[in-house]
Amino acid sequence: MRLLHTKGGARTSARRWAGITGAFAGDQRPLCRGGGNAVKIRVLSHPERPHADVSDCPQHPFGQLRAPRRGGDRGDRGRRRPHPFRCDGQPLRPQPDRGAAGVRGDPAVDRRLDRCALDGEAGGPHHPRLRQSRRQHHFVPSRSLRTHRPHHRPHPRLRLQGGARVQPSHAAQLFGLHAEEAGPGADHVGESRFRRAEVHPRGPRQAAGGASAHRCLRAGDLARGGWRREGGQHRRNRPGGRRHLRRRLRDLRDKRLQGDHRSDAGGAGKSLRPKHVNSRFPIPVGAVVLDLDGTLLDTVDDLAVAANAMLQELGFEPLPEPVIRTHIGKGLQNLVTRCLAEVTGAEPTAAQVERALAVFEPHYRANLCVRTRPYPGVVEGLEALRQAGFPLGCVTNKAERFTLPLLQQAGLAPYFDLVIGGDTLPRKKPDPLPLVHAAERFGVPPAQLLLVGDSPNDTQAARAAGCPVVCVPYGYSEGAKVQDLDCDAIVASVREVPSLLRKVQP
Numbered sequence: 001m002r003l004l005h006t007k008g009g010a011r012t013s014a015r016r017w018a019g020i021t022g023a024f025a026g027d028q029r030p031l032c033r034g035g036g037n038a039v040k041i042r043v044l045s046h047p048e049r050p051h052a053d054v055s056d057c058p059q060h061p062f063g064q065l066r067a068p069r070r071g072g073d074r075g076d077r078g079r080r081r082p083h084p085f086r087c088d089g090q091p092l093r094p095q096p097d098r099g100a101a102g103v104r105g106d107p108a109v110d111r112r113l114d115r116c117a118l119d120g121e122a123g124g125p126h127h128p129r130l131r132q133s134r135r136q137h138h139f140v141p142s143r144s145l146r147t148h149r150p151h152h153r154p155h156p157r158l159r160l161q162g163g164a165r166v167q168p169s170h171a172a173q174l175f176g177l178h179a180e181e182a183g184p185g186a187d188h189v190g191e192s193r194f195r196r197a198e199v200h201p202r203g204p205r206q207a208a209g210g211a212s213a214h215r216c217l218r219a220g221d222l223a224r225g226g227w228r229r230e231g232g233q234h235r236r237n238r239p240g241g242r243r244h245l246r247r248r249l250r251d252l253r254d255k256r257l258q259g260d261h262r263s264d265a266g267g268a269g270k271s272l273r274p275k276h277v278n279s280r281f282p283i284p285v286g287a288v289v290l291d292l293d294g295t296l297l298d299t300v301d302d303l304a305v306a307a308n309a310m311l312q313e314l315g316f317e318p319l320p321e322p323v324i325r326t327h328i329g330k331g332l333q334n335l336v337t338r339c340l341a342e343v344t345g346a347e348p349t350a351a352q353v354e355r356a357l358a359v360f361e362p363h364y365r366a367n368l369c370v371r372t373r374p375y376p377g378v379v380e381g382l383e384a385l386r387q388a389g390f391p392l393g394c395v396t397n398k399a400e401r402f403t404l405p406l407l408q409q410a411g412l413a414p415y416f417d418l419v420i421g422g423d424t425l426p427r428k429k430p431d432p433l434p435l436v437h438a439a440e441r442f443g444v445p446p447a448q449l450l451l452v453g454d455s456p457n458d459t460q461a462a463r464a465a466g467c468p469v470v471c472v473p474y475g476y477s478e479g480a481k482v483q484d485l486d487c488d489a490i491v492a493s494v495r496e497v498p499s500l501l502r503k504v505q506p
């Protein structure tokens with residue numbers, strides 16, 4: 001018996017070859033399996049033609065025929081595909097259909113693994129077209145070898161849809177889980193990460209107490225765990241199943257994230273969105289104000305140059321830029337005070353601050369916009385906000401005498417209808433006064449004035465005034481993490497702000 005493989009030929013060619021060489025007699029027919037460009041034939045030598053082989057064939061009418069390799073069949077591609085669990089020298093994992101494991105290198109194991117199983121046998125040809133069935137040669141790791149995802153980690157494919165507008169802290173609201181409605185023992189409420197139970201709350205039909213599509217109330221079924229049957233179709237759509245999850249996420253994306261104004265979401269007057277889901281987006285806004293340092297303009301380089309020139313003039317060592325960066329946000333006087341405190345190790349007196357400020361200001365005026373640049377996305381964002389019809393304001397703690405020329409030199413002045421500096425009003429951020437004033441000037445209630453900021457001063461002022469606030473992550477948040485700021489959303493850049501807003505007429 002010979003095992004020959006033909007490549008490039010086909011079943012017909014193989015049969016023809018068998019006929020030509022006379023390798024088969026009477027009822028001995030070549031066993032041909034498969035098709036396409038690979039075929040394996042089992043040649044049974046005829047007693048009178050013991051040397052029948054491809055090399056004997058005078059006509060050699062078809063493509064490459066080759067004898068099986070030494071050491072076993074390595075597949076039609078000429079190379080053995082390494083098994084994922086059989087790296088050299090690594091212990092082999094037990095396989096359900098191949099018996100006990102062993103170590104590659106052990107001749108007995110090698111022989112077993114390299115054995116060329118006959119066509120039709122388990123472990124037979126590896127070419128997919130020659131497989132008896134799809135699953136036969138796949139190694140399915142046993143239950144104990146599968147890796148399990150701990151339940152406290154969010155599923156990797158379970159991303160909240162909605163892009164930047166959705167923050168992890170919204171999970172509870174998105175999925176309709178509020179402390180008062182989740183019931184007693186709902187220890188997961190308030191966690192930013194959510195578990196399976198939170199992602200798949202029971203649908204409205206089940207919650208209403210109606211007969212479930214999946215639950216079966218018959219006694220026999222209850223004895224089987226309450227599901228109609230184990231396995232098969234009935235498990236597919238049950239809550240927690242993948243399909244159920246996909247459908248639920250689609251519902252959330254399509255209907256619930258559209259916001260309160262979508263009264264048509266659920267058909268004629270009937271919203272599918274439960275009342276307790278608080279959709280915050282898009283935010284209804286009549287006007288937008290933006291912070292300057294750390295939100296619109298990257299001013300730290302020029303501020304550091306001026307601050308270090310001041311320190312040098314006063315006889316102190318310069319400070320590194322990252323230190324100066326953490327002192328930006330509460331106005332220039334505060335910056336000077338904190339730089340002095342840093343180098344002297346003590347709180348400076350009012351007179352010392354006044355003297356230092358007098359040294360600082362000329363340096364800053366001379367370096368106002370040398371290396372100061374708008375952050376990426378700022379110009380596009382302002383442009384888009386203007387196009388959407390929002391009146392724009394700049395509310396900063398920087399003194400007005402520096403703010404106005406800085407906006408001019410940076411090319412942002414034409415975008416703003418209103419500029420409020422740190423000394424324009426009696427109090428500055430984090431006091432709500434500048435925002436309340438801006439809302440009045442724009443003729444909108446504070447709840448419809450959006451502040452785009454970067455620091456706790458901005459978020460505190462907005463919360464105190466009752467304004468919505470979104471933060472950019474790149475600014476100077478006085479050492480605080482942007483994730484810790486009390487804001488409605490974190491946007492990667494000002495460019496993303498318009499997509500969060502819905503224009504309301506003032």
Ligand SMILES: O=C(O)COP(=O)(O)O
Nearest residue numbers: 292293329330331396397
């Ligand atoms: O501290 C400053 O000088 C100004 O800070 P602000 O523009 O972020 O309000």
Ligand SMILES: [Mg+2]
Nearest residue numbers: 291293294454
């Ligand atoms: Mg700022």
